[in-house]
Amino acid sequence: MEAFKKGPWSKEEDAILLDWVAVNGPHNWSSIQSKGRLMRTGKSCRLRWVNKLRPGLKKGRKFSPAEEEMVVKLQGEIGNMWAHIAQFFLGRTDNDVKNLWSTRKKRLARNKRDLLSSISGNETGMHGPELVNLLIGNPSVSLPSFLSLRRLQLQVLRTRFIFDYLHVR
């Protein structure tokens, strides 16, 4: 039983794969290995072709803000069906869309965390769950003074606006 190669693809391997597809078309991936052309699994060959070697792929990688907005919209409508979402973007793969989404998710989680920690030291002395209750509209708390209340209200409004803007739920 021979071991399959894993990890990054070399230029030579790419050339072999391109050559194979030029002759045989983009299918029968497993026979590339079985005929001794590449020591890669069929899955690995297919993935390499779909994500990197396929003609028409966008080389200038990054998604534009408009594209990102579109991904968010589509994800909201059809869920994590990345392959379907990718069909709306010429030259993008499901992997591209998936990567965009997970990066965005991490970014939003971080923003949310930063925001909560930045408001935890406010002048009312409230923090943690108490303050979160207030932010989500459950002020079962006694406020120190009118002035603090006004300032806090403004802070809450600002925070809610930022949360909405960032689509933080």
Place this chain on the structure above:
DNA sequence: AAGCTTACCAACCGCATCGAG
């Protein structure tokens, strides 16, 4: 300049589905 953090990307894994035999 060095070390650390974050964002981005490539590629693997596991699982589901499909079709041929």
Place this chain on the structure above:
DNA sequence: ACTCGATGCGGTTGGTAAGCT
């Protein structure tokens, strides 16, 4: 009807480039 290999997809991980302190 069942098995098994091929294929496709979503989730995840690891490497690295870029930015920041």
